[in-house]
Amino acid sequence: MAAVTLLSTDGLCRHFGGLRAVDGVDFSLNRGEVRAIIGPNGAGKTTFVSLICGRILPSSGSITFEGRNISALPAHRRVELGIAYTFQITSIFGNLSVFDNVALAVQNSMHRAGGSFFWLDEAQMRRRIFEALDHVGLDDRHDVKASALSYGHQRLLEVAMGLALSPKLLILDEPTQGLSDAEIAGFCKLVRSIAEDATVLLIEHNMDVVMEVAGRITVMNNGTILSEGTPAEIRDDEAVQHAYLGT
Known part of the structure; x- marks a missing residue:
């Protein structure tokens, strides 16, 4: 091909x-x-x-x-088109849960239809969040505060926030x-799967x-x-x- x-x-x-x-x-x-x-x-x-x-x-x-x-x-229009850059989304909110950090990224991933914005519904949002967390292996830590994660897991959370944008x-x-x-x-294994x-x-x-x-x-x-x-x-x-x- x-x-x-x-x-x-x-x-x-x-x-x-x-x-x-x-x-x-x-x-x-x-x-x-x-x-x-x-x-x-x-x-x-x-x-x-x-x-x-x-x-x-x-x-x-x-x-x-x-x-x-x-x-x-x-930048936000490029996100809508499918470009996600981790530098844009590395501001982890330590007092929020892992789930809520990814939710913030998803909420910023709005779709444009007929010139207006609409949000993903709750079921779509939860599915996208857990798919992203599962991909990086953090689904079992979804209710943990981001500040309680190890540095390596915080970096994985950043990747999950990018994946949640469906780039x-x-x-x-x-x-x-x-x-x-x-x-x-x-x-390295994660990159190959992404x-x-x-x-x-x-x-x-x-x-x-x-x-x-x-x-x-x-x-x-x-x-x-x-x-x-x-x-x-x-x-x-x-x-x-x-x-x-x-x-």
């Missing part, structure tokens, strides 16, 4: 004064991929995905999602930061994780794409070794 492009950018730029944080990036992501974006600190990775999800708008260039130009759409594209920014080896192994229903784009510094879960890797440096390829191709790329892998 031929690959179907889910998301693409054309000449995407974001400048902050004289700083070219993202500088003319042409990028394409196929439906069903697990794609990793790597690069040294300051490479433009987080700015790039912030442009994709609408947290910031481009200085120039365009972003296309499912054939539609979304360059000027605000077509789930963007994860440094999802394994601070996790134990056992938690990282569980996260990819059965959604496209995954992740920024990640843990190269073992990148090499295990990503089908393709995009390497950024100085606001541009330095290289793209399979894990094996990136591992053997001399320019990447020099700029990022330190070899």
